[in-house]
Amino acid sequence: MTAPIRHPGRSILLTSGLAIALAAVAVPFYWLAVGATHSSQEIFDSPPPLLPGGHLAANLATLQESADFGRVVLNSLGIATVYTLLAGAVCTLAGYGFATYRFRGREALFGLLMLGLVVPAQITLVPLFKMMAELHWLNTYQAVIAPNLALPFGIFLMRQSMAGLPKELLDSGRMDGCGEFRLFWRVALPPMRPALAALALFLFLYQWNDFIWPLIVLRDSATFTIPVALASLQGLDETDYGAILAGTAIAAVPMAIVFLALQRHFVSGLLAGAVKE
Template sequence: MRRIMLTSTLLILVAVVLVPFYWMVVGATHSTAEVFDSPPPLLPGSHLLDNLAGLESGVGFSRVVLNSVLISTLYTLLSGLVCTMAGYGFAKYSFRGKELLFGLLMLGLVIPSQVTLVPLFKMMMELGWLNTYQAIILPNLALPFGIFLMRQSMSALPDELLAAGRVDGCGELRLFFRVVLPPTRPALAALGIYLFLYQWNDFVWPLIALRTRDAYTIPLAIASLQGANDTDFGQILAGTAVAALPMAILFLALQRHFVSGLLAGAVKE
């Protein structure tokens, strides 16, 4: 009886989570008038291609998707490298003021990002980087959560493994890439998913830094579809479904590594 109750509860929770996503996909195949029918449509319609064509003609959606993919991929690679190296430094190197510096870094987790928008905007303006990819990618490369995650993961690596690599003649960079990174693949996968999702869904900073439609990312393009008097909700749902699809595929492909990566370093023997 307890197993039946547990299974039933989980099925209800899964339905609560998945039904909005299902309706989003169904709504993407309907026109705005059909979306607001009462009762709402529960089966796919025939307007998906029309909605996608409207997105392309209205905001250049293919260019927008390319912008988001390029920015999120570059950010994930660069930020992943920075966070991994910083986490390795905090985990395995001893230097004066390490704990103080790490504590100051962790304060970044409790400072709202909105506090830094004005000085960051002035900095990008003085550098001439507004409306460019580097204005979106570079400011948040050293993400405190990413550094913390990799530090916790690499703290579990035995020091004897690193000592053996140095005895065999590994330089520090070779030791990092050949000895340190392979055992931390689960944590790297978790970090990669988090960084990609963070950049893929970012809205506030790109809204401030990007000026032209050619540079827009998906969240900005979808927001621009909401007019004061006329809003095509069929197109908005189609764009939202396209935006959600890559993240769903990425998480399903790497979910095993994501869970084990978040647990890495949680228990020490």
């Protein structure tokens, strides 16, 4: 068997491109970590500092004193976790329904739902705000969580993933006396683990980074999420950028943990899709 021909120039070019891409991604995170350990004056020095400084404790103290950041982090974690669980259930059930059931108007209803992917979210802010005001939900956590539970992209993702389920598998489950919810839970969900992991990561990231809607409905600083609390630290006359960078660095940690926890499912999903029997 003839050995494959190797092209050193192509390997060098590919490696160089990957190194540049890695640097483009890593440098901002490195600067974020370094900036969190410096004061605002040091951050704007010329040339800027490239090594960690000694102001991390002071920045964290300022952050806690100005924004009660410990409570803010708990607010964001609680809201993002509850939202991920509830929205994940809604999107998964809706995707399963669109993928497996045949009913009149299904395609029209799904097309109407998909309009949510092209309509700017800003258009719905005023009617949603009026709805929250009429429900007396302003400045509450449910006002942040409830409006986006049926996220169009999440439903689309799960519908496309579940469309590949063998119809014969579902029919055999029904013939064995399996109820519809048990069929969904025991038969349809287990093969969808990679898709569920991707959905959970997307939903958590969506809610964790959401700024505009929490800014509109949350009035009390005790209910602020991380993006709103960090924005409140920007003053007209003076802004403590060291404290803001420290808060931003803290905000990046949960996302890294969630990604690492779900990484195995992404890898298994890619391998399963790459092997054909």
